[in-house]
Amino acid sequence: MANIPLYNASIPHFKTGLTVLSQILTKAALHFHDAPDEILKATLIEGMLPLPGHVLLVSNIAKKSLTRMAGIQVDVWPDDEEDTVEKLIARCERTIELLDTVAPRDVDGHEGDKVEFRLGGYELKMTAEECLMKYAVPVFGFHLGLVYAMLRMKGVELGFADFLMPGVGPFWLRRLLVTADREDDREVRLRGLSTSQKR
Known part of the structure; x- marks a missing residue:
């Protein structure tokens, strides 16, 4: 279970993921500028x-x-x-704008509220915190990861940094500033999270 406020465990996470999604879709649009429909047809296996x-x-x-x-x-x-x-990119940005309207006071304190919803023909009953941590966050990441995988399979130049940097970028750059006087160290760090690094 989460030991942080419900807002901190949800809204920033969703906004970061949607930022990743918007950015990798933008790269895909540039990659397929002559054949944009290729992106819309992307799957990993037939029937997916x-x-x-x-x-x-x-x-x-x-x-x-x-x-x-x-x-x-x-x-x-x-x-x-x-x-x-x-x-699709606009949909991501619109969702981020919606999340921006939510304040911590709107979410925090609801951790123990009862939640009921249907999933695949089954009715699920859990607390709001359980719904977030055991359903929403994992499923959100699952579908985001699939989009990344589909675009990679289609040849879009994506790397680990495309997935990671919207979240950890500010912390990583802060560390670079601290060690900026060591150019050799800075170069190693830059190369270590280069978008050319494929995973």
Whole structure:
């Protein structure tokens, strides 16, 4: 179980993931500028939900978590309008804007609230904290990771840093500033998280 406030365990995490998603989709749009439909058709195996569906799931999990965690009512957004990469990117940015409207006081204190929702024909009952930590966060990361994998498979130049830097970048850069007088150390650190490093 989380030992940090519900807000800190949710909203910053979702915003970072959506920032990653927006940035890797932007790279994909540049990579496929002559054939943008290739992105929309991307899957890992035949019969799998294509890439746009996973983008929408990432967005929807973040949105629905607001209601499930704290009873915050949000508008329903149609899932059939994002038919271009640009619209998928806009969906990510719109979701981040929604999360920006949520303050800690809106979420914290609801950890023990009862949550009930249906998943795959089953009705789940848990606390708000359990819903976040055991369902929302893992599933959010699962679909985000699938989008990354699909784009890598399609040849988009992505590396570990594309996935990591939106979250740890400020801390890493702060460390670089501390050691900036050691150019050899700085060079090693820069190379260590270069986007050319493939994982």
